[in-house]
Amino acid sequence: MRTPDSKSSAWKAVLFRFETLLLVVLAMECLIFTRTGTNFATQGNALEILKFSVEIGLLALVMTPVILTGGIDLSVGSLLGLCAVCFGKFWRDAGMEWPLAAVLTLGIGALAGGVNALLITRLRLPPLIVTLGSFSLFRGLAEAITKGTDNFTGFPPDFLAFGQGYYGGIIPAQVPVFAVVALAVWLLVHRTTFGRSFRAIGFAPEGARYAGLPVERRIALAYILSGVVAALAAMIYVARVGQAKADAGTGYELLAITAVVLGGTSIFGGIGTVQGTLLGVATLAVLKNGLQLSDQPSELAGILTGALLLLVLAGEAALKKFSARRARPAILPAKPNSTP
Amino acid sequence: MKSFALALVFSLGLFAGCKPSAPSASNGTADTPSAPGKQLTIAFMPKSKGNGYFIACRAGAEQAAKDLNVKLLYDGPTETDPAKQNEIVETWITRGVDVIAAACENREGISTALRKAQAKGIKVITYDADALPDARSFFVNQATPEGIANALMDEAARLLGGSGDYAIITASLTAGNMIEWQKAIEKRNAEKYPNMKRVALRPCDDLREKAFAEATAIMNANPSVKLLMNICTPAVPGAAEAVKQAGKAGLVKVIGLGLPSENRSFVKEGITDTVILWKVQDLGYLTIEVAAALARGELKAGATSFKSKRAGDVEIQGDNILLGTPFIFNKSNIDQFDF
Numbered sequence: 001m002r003t004p005d006s007k008s009s010a011w012k013a014v015l016f017r018f019e020t021l022l023l024v025v026l027a028m029e030c031l032i033f034t035r036t037g038t039n040f041a042t043q044g045n046a047l048e049i050l051k052f053s054v055e056i057g058l059l060a061l062v063m064t065p066v067i068l069t070g071g072i073d074l075s076v077g078s079l080l081g082l083c084a085v086c087f088g089k090f091w092r093d094a095g096m097e098w099p100l101a102a103v104l105t106l107g108i109g110a111l112a113g114g115v116n117a118l119l120i121t122r123l124r125l126p127p128l129i130v131t132l133g134s135f136s137l138f139r140g141l142a143e144a145i146t147k148g149t150d151n152f153t154g155f156p157p158d159f160l161a162f163g164q165g166y167y168g169g170i171i172p173a174q175v176p177v178f179a180v181v182a183l184a185v186w187l188l189v190h191r192t193t194f195g196r197s198f199r200a201i202g203f204a205p206e207g208a209r210y211a212g213l214p215v216e217r218r219i220a221l222a223y224i225l226s227g228v229v230a231a232l233a234a235m236i237y238v239a240r241v242g243q244a245k246a247d248a249g250t251g252y253e254l255l256a257i258t259a260v261v262l263g264g265t266s267i268f269g270g271i272g273t274v275q276g277t278l279l280g281v282a283t284l285a286v287l288k289n290g291l292q293l294s295d296q297p298s299e300l301a302g303i304l305t306g307a308l309l310l311l312v313l314a315g316e317a318a319l320k321k322f323s324a325r326r327a328r329p330a331i332l333p334a335k336p337n338s339t340p
Numbered sequence: 341m342k343s344f345a346l347a348l349v350f351s352l353g354l355f356a357g358c359k360p361s362a363p364s365a366s367n368g369t370a371d372t373p374s375a376p377g378k379q380l381t382i383a384f385m386p387k388s389k390g391n392g393y394f395i396a397c398r399a400g401a402e403q404a405a406k407d408l409n410v411k412l413l414y415d416g417p418t419e420t421d422p423a424k425q426n427e428i429v430e431t432w433i434t435r436g437v438d439v440i441a442a443a444c445e446n447r448e449g450i451s452t453a454l455r456k457a458q459a460k461g462i463k464v465i466t467y468d469a470d471a472l473p474d475a476r477s478f479f480v481n482q483a484t485p486e487g488i489a490n491a492l493m494d495e496a497a498r499l500l501g502g503s504g505d506y507a508i509i510t511a512s513l514t515a516g517n518m519i520e521w522q523k524a525i526e527k528r529n530a531e532k533y534p535n536m537k538r539v540a541l542r543p544c545d546d547l548r549e550k551a552f553a554e555a556t557a558i559m560n561a562n563p564s565v566k567l568l569m570n571i572c573t574p575a576v577p578g579a580a581e582a583v584k585q586a587g588k589a590g591l592v593k594v595i596g597l598g599l600p601s602e603n604r605s606f607v608k609e610g611i612t613d614t615v616i617l618w619k620v621q622d623l624g625y626l627t628i629e630v631a632a633a634l635a636r637g638e639l640k641a642g643a644t645s646f647k648s649k650r651a652g653d654v655e656i657q658g659d660n661i662l663l664g665t666p667f668i669f670n671k672s673n674i675d676q677f678d679f
Contacts, residue, residue, distance in 0.1 A: 149513035
C-alpha cells in the first residue's frame with residue numbers, strides 16, 4: 001500500500017526522529033569547532049575524541065538496556081574505581097600475570113552487577129536506591145583496599161598498549177574493543193527477543209510478567225552486563241592513564257546517564273535506541289574536545305553540557321507536540337461516526 | 341541494522357571525513373605554532389584550578405606572558421585528578437602548542453602523555469611538582485625539599501620548645517613533591533629534634549573543607565597533638581578554622597606552607613603562627629620565562645644559571661632550576677604581601 005502520502009509521512013518520520021535532531025546538533029558542533037578550534041577538523045583529533053570517549057561510551061552502552069527496563073545504575077563509576085583497584089591488587093600484590101588479573105577483574109564486575117541484580121529482582125527494591133547504596137559501597141571498598149592512598153603504577157608495557165598504543169600508528173588500541181561491544185549491545189537490544197523484552201519490561205513490568213516473560217532474569221542480565229562492562233572500562237582506563245587509584249571513574253555514572261538520556265532514551269524506560277546513545281556520547285565528547293581546542297576553559301563544558309541536554313529534551317518535546325497536532329486532523333473525521 | 345550503521349558512519353565520518361591536518365586558512369587570528377616569527381604559545385597547567393596557590397602562580401605567569409609577548413593557555417582539573425591532566429595534555433598535543441609547563445599530580449601517570457608531547461616536537465617543562473626526568477627538559481623547582489622541610493621543622497620545634505606531638509596534613513599521599521617533603525621532614529626531625537613526635541599524617545586532597553574535617557578528626561583522636569603542620573596551601577586556613585571552631589586557639593598551634601592572603605586573618609587572630617612559602621607569583625613568572633627561553637633556543641641543557649627579570653639570577657642544578665630559599669611570613673610582615 002504505497003501511496004504518495006505514506007511515502008512523504010515516512011520521510012517525515014525519519015526527519016522527526018530523535019536521532020536526526022541529535023545528528024544536526026552534532027554536525028553544528030563540528031562546524032562551529034572547525035572554525036574556532038585549532039586542529040579540530042583533523043583525522044588525528046577525531047581518533048583522539050574517540051579514544052577519550054571509550055570509557056564513558058562503554059558505560060553508556062550498557063546503561064541503555066538498564067534504563068530501557070525502567071531501571072538505573074548509579075554504581076558504574078564506583079565499580080570502575082573498585083575494579084581498577086582490584087586489578088592493580090591482583091597484578092602487583094598477588095603477583096598474577098596481567099591476563100589472569102584481567103579475567104578475575106571481569107569476574108568481580110559480574111559479581112558486583114549480580115549483587116545489584118539480586119537486590120533489585122529478589123527483594124524488589126527500587127534500582128535507584130539499590131545502586132545508590134552500591135555507589136557508596138563500591139567506592140568505599142576501593143578506598144578501603146588502597147587505604148585511600150595506595151596507587152598502582154608501573155604496569156607492563158604489553159598491558160599499557162591497550163590504552164596507549166595505536167594500531168598501524170593511527171587507530172587507538174581501545175577503539176576496536178569499543179566497536180565490538182557497541183555492535184554486541186546493538187544486536188542484543190535491537191535484534192534479539194532479549195532486547196524487545198527490555199523495552200516491554202520498561203513499558204509495563206506487570207504486563208510483561210503476565211505475558212510470560214522471565215522479567216527477573218532479563219533485568220538481572222542488564223545489571224550483570226553493566227557490571228562486566230564497567231570492569232572492562234576500568235582496565236582500559238588503567239591502561240590509558242597508567243595508574244589505578246581508588247578515585248578512578250568518579251562521576252562517570254552521571255556522564256553515562258547524560259549520554260543515554262541525551263541519546264533519546266526515556267528515563268522511565270521502554271523507549272530508546274543504542275545508536276541514539278552512541279550519538280549522545282559523541283555529542284558530549286565533541287563538545288568537550290572542541291571547547292578545549294578553542295582555548296576555552298574546561299568548566300564551560302559543564303555549563304554547555306547541561307544546557308545542551310535541556311535544550312535537546314525541550315526540542316524533542318516540542319517536536320512531539322508539533323507532530324501530534326499535525327496528526328490529529330487525520331483522526332478527527334472518524335470521530336463523529338463513532339459518537340452517538 | 342541500517343539505522344545503526346547509518347548512525348555509526350555519520351558520527352565517525354563527521355570527523356574522520358574532515359581533511360587530515362590541513363593548516364587552517366589563516367584568518368588574522370590563526371596561530372599555527374612553531375612557525376618562525378610567530379607568537380609562541382605556552383600551555384600552563386596547575387594541579388587544580390581552584391587552589392589559591394595556583395591562582396597566584398597563574399597571575400605571575402600571565403604577567404610574564406604579557407612582558408614576553410607570548411600566548412598563554414591555562415587549563416587544568418577543577419580538583420586534583422591525574423586522568424584529567426593527561427586528557428588536557430593530549431588535547432594540547434592535538435591543538436599544537438610550543439611549550440607545555442605542568443605541575444604534575446602523578447609522576448608516572450602524566451609522564452606517558454608528556455613523552456608523547458616531546459615526541460611531537462613540543463618542549464616540556466614542569467614546575468611545582470615534577471614528572472619523571474625523561475619526560476621533561478627542566479623542572480622549575482620552587483625550593484629544595486630540604487629547604488622547605490628544614491624551615492617547617494625548625495619553626496615547629498621553635499614553637500613547641502623542642503618537644504611535643506605534632507600532626508601533618510598533606511595534599512595527597514601520592515603526589516611526588518609531598519612525599520619528598522614528608523621524608524625530608526622526618527629526616528630533620530630524627531636528626532635534630534628527638535623529642536618531637538609525628539603522631540598523624542592525613543591527606544586533604546588539596547581541599548580546604550577536607551583539611552578542616554581532617555584537622556578536627558586529628559584533634560579528637562589525638563588530644564596530645566600540640567601543633568598542626570600543613571604542607572599544602574588549602575590545608576593551612578582549613579586547619580586554622582578547625583582549631584578556631586574547636587576553641588583551641590593557642591593550645592594547638594598551626595603552621596604550614598600557605599598563601600599570606602588566605603591566612604592573614606588567622607595570623608592576626610593569633611591562631612596561625614607562621615606561614616612559610618616562596619614568592620609564588622615569581623614561580624609562575626619564572627616558569628614562563630624558562631618556557632619561552634627554551635622554545636627560543638636561549639636555554640639549553642647543561643646551563644648553570646638563568647637570568648630572570650623577577651627572581652634575579654637563579655641557580656640551575658642539573659635540570660632543576662631553583663627559585664630560591666623559602667620565606668617566613670608572620671604577624672610582623674604578612675601585611676606587606678598581597679598574593
